[in-house]
Amino acid sequence: MNEIRLPDATEAPGRRGPRLWLSRLEGPQTMGRGLGFWIAAALVLLAAILYPAFNNDYTVGNAAYFLVWTFMAMGLGLVWGYCGALSFGQTAFFGLAGYAYGVITINIGSAFGATWLALVLAVALGGAFALLIGYFMFYGRIKGVFIGIVTLSVTLVLETFMAQTAGPQWRIGEARLNGFNGMSGMPPLTVPWFGGEILLYAGTTLYYVLLGMVVLVYLGLRMLLNAPFGNVLVAIRENPERTEMLGYGIRLYQMLAFGLGGALAGLSGVLYTAWGQYITPSSMGLTAAALPIVWVAVGGRRDITATLLGTLIVIAGFQSLTIYGSQYALVVMGALLVFTVLVTPNGLVFTVMSQIGRIFGKGRE
Amino acid sequence: MTTILEVRKLNKSFGGVTVARNIDFTLQAGAMHCLIGPNGAGKSTFFRLLLGEHTPESGTIYFGGDDITHLRSFQRIRKGISVKFQVPGIFKALSVRQNLEVAFQHHLHGASLSETVRRVLDFTNLSNEATTAAGVLSHGQQQWLEIGMAVGVEPKLLLLDEPTAGMSPDETRKTGEMLHDLNARGITILAVEHDMAFVQQISQSVTVLHMGSIFAEGSIDEMTAHPGVQEIYLGAADE
Numbered sequence: 042m043n044e045i046r047l048p049d050a051t052e053a054p055g056r057r058g059p060r061l062w063l064s065r066l067e068g069p070q071t072m073g074r075g076l077g078f079w080i081a082a083a084l085v086l087l088a089a090i091l092y093p094a095f096n097n098d099y100t101v102g103n104a105a106y107f108l109v110w111t112f113m114a115m116g117l118g119l120v121w122g123y124c125g126a127l128s129f130g131q132t133a134f135f136g137l138a139g140y141a142y143g144v145i146t147i148n149i150g151s152a153f154g155a156t157w158l159a160l161v162l163a164v165a166l167g168g169a170f171a172l173l174i175g176y177f178m179f180y181g182r183i184k185g186v187f188i189g190i191v192t193l194s195v196t197l198v199l200e201t202f203m204a205q206t207a208g209p210q211w212r213i214g215e216a217r218l219n220g221f222n223g224m225s226g227m228p229p230l231t232v233p234w235f236g237g238e239i240l241l242y243a244g245t246t247l248y249y250v251l252l253g254m255v256v257l258v259y260l261g262l263r264m265l266l267n268a269p270f271g272n273v274l275v276a277i278r279e280n281p282e283r284t285e286m287l288g289y290g291i292r293l294y295q296m297l298a299f300g301l302g303g304a305l306a307g308l309s310g311v312l313y314t315a316w317g318q319y320i321t322p323s324s325m326g327l328t329a330a331a332l333p334i335v336w337v338a339v340g341g342r343r344d345i346t347a348t349l350l351g352t353l354i355v356i357a358g359f360q361s362l363t364i365y366g367s368q369y370a371l372v373v374m375g376a377l378l379v380f381t382v383l384v385t386p387n388g389l390v391f392t393v394m395s396q397i398g399r400i401f402g403k404g405r406e
Numbered sequence: 407m408t409t410i411l412e413v414r415k416l417n418k419s420f421g422g423v424t425v426a427r428n429i430d431f432t433l434q435a436g437a438m439h440c441l442i443g444p445n446g447a448g449k450s451t452f453f454r455l456l457l458g459e460h461t462p463e464s465g466t467i468y469f470g471g472d473d474i475t476h477l478r479s480f481q482r483i484r485k486g487i488s489v490k491f492q493v494p495g496i497f498k499a500l501s502v503r504q505n506l507e508v509a510f511q512h513h514l515h516g517a518s519l520s521e522t523v524r525r526v527l528d529f530t531n532l533s534n535e536a537t538t539a540a541g542v543l544s545h546g547q548q549q550w551l552e553i554g555m556a557v558g559v560e561p562k563l564l565l566l567d568e569p570t571a572g573m574s575p576d577e578t579r580k581t582g583e584m585l586h587d588l589n590a591r592g593i594t595i596l597a598v599e600h601d602m603a604f605v606q607q608i609s610q611s612v613t614v615l616h617m618g619s620i621f622a623e624g625s626i627d628e629m630t631a632h633p634g635v636q637e638i639y640l641g642a643a644d645e
Contacts, residue, residue, distance in 0.1 A: 276508045283495035288483035
């Protein structure tokens with residue numbers, strides 16, 4: 042028999058509350074365990090913390106831009122890699138939340154940390170819209186490639202709709218939607234502070250705020266994926282009929298995962314809008330919709346760490362290539378996707394991490 | 407004896423083809439009962455109607471006295487029905503232990519979950535494979551794993567769709583022993599099975615389905631001696 046051995050999944054009996062959740066930072070659904078992994082993770086985080094000390098503000102602001110996208114990628118990893126539903130339209134929730142942030146902040150301003158309220162409301166809107174789409178998809182028994190078709194259609198419809206809102210009648214309160222030219226003029230995230238608020242323009246402060254959010258979301262997802270909820274998502278991916286016949290209402294689980302993925306895409310949308318104070322309908326277009334698929338596939342959709350690292354690597358590479366021309370960069374992205382599908386279907390980063398894990402005997406496989 | 411499952415006038419058709427025709431069926435609690443019949447007799451459809459995967463056009467299904475005809479599949483499972491599919495319905499990428507944990511975590515947590523997993527690993531002779539990916543187990547072991555997943559939380563009724571399909575004679579015999587053990591613990595068993603030797607090993611009574619209807623019911627000896635049954639099923643099976 043092929044001796045594939047997987048780590049023990051049993052949670053330590055007797056642990057409750059915060060200790061139980063902390064124990065779920067490691068588990069069967071996430072790669073990386075033991076002191077070695079966490080030391081390596083701490084070193085990576087330390088390097089990220091020290092990064093601004095060795096780079097100018099513009100470069101750090103650009104790195105913050107990379108971090109913006111990781112939430113959408115991790116959400117797609119959850120929906121696609123863990124739950125088995127390939128969504129081609131995470132950008133719908135990205136764009137909706139981005140526009141919502143713009144509309145809310147242009148109307149209520151940024152005083153007293155109101156931008157954070159706008160962030161929460163916009164992310165909730167993105168999540169709620171995803172729950173609604175998820176409800177109709179999963180309770181309507183749509184599955185497989187049709188989920189990709191439906192979600193792609195949703196984002197393209199939103200893009201088309203927003204592109205025709207150029208006229209002056211398309212306004213919500215003070216906020217003009219501005220059609221294909223996009224909406225601008227919203228404030229960045231602000232932090233109320235003694236002697237005046239801190240404006241989080243693209244730069245070092247925003248970089249640290251985003252880095253903290255990435256760490257929190259990443260660790261939170263690790264705990265969620267190693268909890269019973271995550272186990273059921275993986276079971277649904279592997280065999281939905283069997284999962285239902287174990288007594289799980291699988292459509293509810295699928296809908297909740299899709300809603301969470303949508304909220305994370307929404308978080309990226311809000312942060313993107315706040316980062317550049319600008320959002321356009323093309324952020325929901327075909328190219329924008331395809332890119333998260335490439336990031337997650339190349340990184341490794343079935344592991345949240347591989348998804349996170351892969352996304353950062355691919356986005357940084359993509360931006361470097363755009364120096365030579367954006368179309369050229371897109372062709373390389375397409376080629377990278379084809380290479381990944383054919384050679385390392387589990388993802389490049391995932392495959393490398395698996396090999397490292399085998400060497401040290403700590404991997405998931 | 408109390409009735410655990412009662413089916414009244416159940417009808418289902420696909421296109422113009424009737425696959426369940428006025429099925430009346432009663433199963434007593436604690437029974438080990440087999441459904442037999444030639445290919446296309448409607449056995450699997452009957453199972454899928456019981457599980458809620460198909461919706462009947464008419465008729466009623468009672469489980470433990472409750473009308474479950476309009477419940478979703480997972481709601482029926484929560485009432486105490488469990489199933490083992492013909493093709494092993496396991497999670498191949500997960501370890502054996504994870505398969506069992508997913509199967510039981512809906513009902514159990516912490517120490518009781520660990521204890522039940524340990525007990526089922528022991529029962530299914532898979533203790534040494536606890537951390538092995540389920541997809542690389544032998545076919546027989548995969549069948550046992552699924553039986554373990556189906557019975558760990560002790561359902562009232564276990565539905566088995568050809569539980570020994572693809573098993574070696576030794577694995578088949580062990581499976582029969584497992585089912586007797588489960589039945590002795592109070593689990594009612596209803597199995598679709600083609601292997602008549604296995605039917606004789608596990609079953610006290612048999613129902614013969616033919617063209618979507620109940621053709622005959624009785625003991626295994628009565629059915630094997632039944633001329634009509636020999637003609638529609640046993641004779642056909644020998645061809």
